[in-house]
Amino acid sequence: MPDLIIDGRPVRVPKGTPVIAAAESLGIVIPRFCWHPALGAAGACRMCAVMFLDGPVKGLEMSCMVPAADGMVVETFHPEAVTFRRRVVELLMANHPHDCPVCDEGGHCLLQDETISGGHALRRFPGRKRTYLDQDLGPFIQHEMNRCIHCYRCARFYQEYCGYLDFGPMQNANRVYFGRFASGPLESPFSGNLADICPTGTLTDKPGRYKSRRWDCQRAPSVCPHCSLGCATVALSRYREVVRVEARENPAVNGHFICDRGRYSFGYAASAERPRQARADGVPTSMSTALALAGTRLGGVVEAFGPEAVAVVGSARSSLETQTALTALARAGGWRGPAFFADRTEQQAVAAALAALAGGRARSLAEIGQADAVLCLGVSPLHDAPMLALSLRQAARAGAVVAVADPRPATLPLPFTHLPLAPDKLPGAAALLTGAEAADAAAIQRALPLSPELWPALERLAPAFAAAGNPVLVFAPALAAQAPADARFGLFPVLCGPNAAGAALVADADAPACDDLARAIEAGEVKGLVLAEADAAALSPRLAAALPGLETLVVLDHLPTPSFAAAKVFLPTQTLFESGGTLCNNEARLQYAAPVAPPGEPVSRDGRGGHPPRDYARKLPGTDPLPAAALCAVLALEMGLDMPALSFAAFTGVGPEDVAPEGTRATRLPAAPTAPAPPSAPPGQGLVVVRDDALFATDAYGRYAPLARAQAPAASVVRLHPDDAAGLGLADGEALTVTVGDRRIEATLAVSAAVARGAAVVPRLPGWAGLPAAIGPETLRRRQP
């Protein structure tokens, strides 16, 4: 723990901390371009020069390159250092294109800030400026190479930190160029971070291009709702529209970065298709009319059939506040529910996954980066939880062994072992790797007799896992029973939905699931249903099919789902950006997303004749939506119900006032329920249906975000193992017709050895939800031309 003095103030920092970070811990921000806390030092920009007056190093040195040492006396504002930094800025500006007015970085540009604070105003260099040609880097990143100051942050992030190699430095000397070998979209699913880390306008955000200046935006800390990890984000909103989402530093969860799904899927909030007006029997009406009608209809059902005839369905994408309000509403009315999960098994699985976290075995995303062996069981990191892949990469960089046991083909930017195993084989594989003793070859062959190609890999992995001091098991909730008793293993469940953990905490252990409600509707026991921010079609196809049997269906939502179209009474709700809310992520960490903007039709769609309207005394359009929790309270009032004041503290043990900025773990985890039986081989012959997420547009929100939808693959793909394809008589690339219920979906076939034998990998889209657990040749058919 070296002690040193910076600008007359003593500080003690951990060994190995560079002086620039030591100064930052004192609140002294030394100018820098190339140094980044996540990327470390490169010594490329020469901007962080400070004067070392005493200690082991003396003279003018780069503070990012010198580790703090005992006895150092550092002066950041030494005249020599200041002059040096001023000259550096002038040199960096010698080739600058002077195009700040048309540059999107202007206003939050590090180069701009340092140039102005250094007092450099007039270009004294008489020579000509070096120029570069730009590349098209795809839909997310705008390239403007003339502005580059060659700090290497982009290259270090893209190649070293993320592990993708299609973007990087080229050429030498005064001609160094950062780009791809040829124009084309960046391959990394973390490419959006380039815009955040680039200290100049070289790499800027393309979807937000020419939209706004930073100072005009309303900004608020938010939480990403596009997978269960709950990465910290900052939402920027302007003119009633979220224009950009950026990474927010949360050292416990996502560090400094977020994935492109979280960054570019915000469009659902301002989408033109978003329903913003209440509807009664499909006819737009006022909020008060719709609420009164909902109250009358539900009251009628209660009167005719009793309170048990009304049921409530919530979802894993609502905030804890909404889920709590739904519970309070159901309790007040004596109604059934709320149901948050498709079936009882799923609910028990999630509860069991959370229960396993008790006793300090939960690991955060940051801690996975420090693990020395990670087994992903039934989880495809890049698609189920993209930022998990980045943490795995950091672990792998530090020498960790990474194995992914999953039926779906996996690609990761790190050295890892893929064990493509059908779901029913996963428990066996897990047992091989999570035991206290390394499994020997005989045990491996006994456990997986039909996969000889995996034996060498497992024989290599087993001793590594057995020897690991800090291994982590990343698992899907269905495999919660495989959580090893061995306390060495940290646990990291990956759930489906941003607040699935919250739903599992809020839901009663004996609450009905969607399938139970569907059965009750079919039996005529339930006549009225309240669907709150839930899409029956995506949640439970059986429930969606039962909806016409209802007397009344009240839908509260902000997405134009099929359930919205089926609603008898529709009540618009606010999004997370508008109402704010608390989400509980996969490791039971509660995080608060602050509201960033009031609801309203974006100004961009409000205009007439190319500019916003000029009547100033009107009600803003599209401001009807209310927070779902508030709507529940008003609905209770309409029906004369005495809704109890319920805080989610009753379910999580952590109240709204206790949620820390970096998140707080729930203290009330479910008491270990009987873990559901692990997946078994489906009865009869057929291929097990395994659903796969894509990076974009398969999560509940991303499906309704225009930008994310534009990135989704044009055609659905069904993936099969070559043996299974041969068994069905199908070839790679063939056009298929998939029968789902009474509908037919067109898809193409991709054959790959990376798919588990006996598994059919289909996209996780609502249209595919109706597939049975196992399919055969009658479902997958060659398309007749």
Added chain:
Amino acid sequence: MEEKKDKTGLLREVLDGAAGLAGSYAATLTHLFRRPVTEQYPEYKRPMPARTRGRIILTRSPDGKERCVACYLCSGACPVNCISMQSEEGPDGRRRAAWFRINFARCIYCGLCEEACPTLALQLTPEFAFCKDAIEDFVYEKEDLLVDHGGKDPDYDFYAHAGVAAGRPKGEHIGEDEPVDVKSILP
């Protein structure tokens, strides 16, 4: 002070006072015969200096294109928030204002927007007297603000200097070298 108040002091005071009175009467009397300095405004309009701060215009560059790149600096500098705009990419790839609005009812003609404007697009003109019947009519949109000349700096062209490819290709702006050939192996 007290001992100085003798008889000569009193006399002097009276004389001084009388002289003071006479002096002020004389001063006003001489002013009576001076030519009044008042300018008879509606009949006579004083020629205003070119840099007078009056109504705001959006000028064009020498090639006739809009100078405004909607950089938001004027709205950022405006102390009364009377400027608002939305930037977009024009068909020629140049950044421009999709709409641009100045509320002259709120404008205080401080000229900070003109000082902030990096492309010399926004300029204040000497026109200071313009009246409307309704206050909403003081809200000027882009089409009301755009003029077809270069204002005080007719020769300046931002895109001739700034090294972005909008308008003219890289390497052809003033003071630029040929673009680097990243695939060359020559030293």
Added chain:
Amino acid sequence: MTDILCGILVMLARMAVVLAVVFGLAAYMILVERKLLGRFQVRYGPNRVGLFGLLQPIADGLKMLLKEDIVADGVDRRIFLIAPAIVAGAALFSFAVVPFGPTFAVFDRPIAQVIADTDVGLLVIFGLSSLAVYGVALGGWTSDNKYSLLGGIRGAAQMISYELALGLSLVPVAMMARSLNLTDIVSAQATLPFALSQPVAFAIFVVSALAETNRIPFDLPEAENELQAGFHTEYSGMRFALFFVGEYVNMILLGSVTAIFFLGGWNGPLLPPIVWFGLKVLAVPVFLIWTRASLPRLRYDQLMALGWKCLVPLGLANILVTGALLAAGR
């Protein structure tokens, strides 16, 4: 019978002429003041309404008539409404004893150019001018406003104080004219105006008269920068105009009185007597305006010190000296 009828007719004609002339003069005096002040300050003054702004007084009068007559809450209504009339009325009544020229004959009938040729004209003028203080004091007191109250108190104190000096300055005049009849006083100046034979009395009179009419540098009752508008803060519309007109009628009255007491009335060579009188009457308001343009306002203690410590002793001394000289001369 015809005599009485003729007498009444002549009387009515005289009153009508005096009223019309005085009001017309007062109205245009406002314009003259604004024009002159403008020129003293190197600007034009009003020149928009009519030729050279000649219709400005009419425009002002119309404006005042059309304005709302605001009576604030908490005022004593009767007194509030009467106060401006007292100021204007007292000034107008004084003109009853002011002679404008020598008596002339029409059809062998002597017609005096005065409404009431009384032997105690000087005292009547004094009495009426003392009444004016009621307008100021009551108007200020009843407005229920601290600025008005202060203005009213200042006005009362100032007018009472300077009335003394004013009276003392006129005693030598009466002594030398051996009459209180204003026509006689004018006749006594046929050879030499009292302004020259009584310079000290003239000086005291001019200063005291300025103070009596509340003109700059003695406009403390309405000192804008201390008291908003002093005693007439709460007045608006035509009632404010009455105060205003009263001040200008007072200025003309002062001109007439000064002409009669000190400047030799209508006596003068070549020109007809009424012209001489008119010139002398107008010279005084012009001097007052000039003063307004030249001098700053006195402080209140300076005002009181000047009145009591300087003008009153000086006036007394002047009476003594005049009396001694007259006694010696006899």
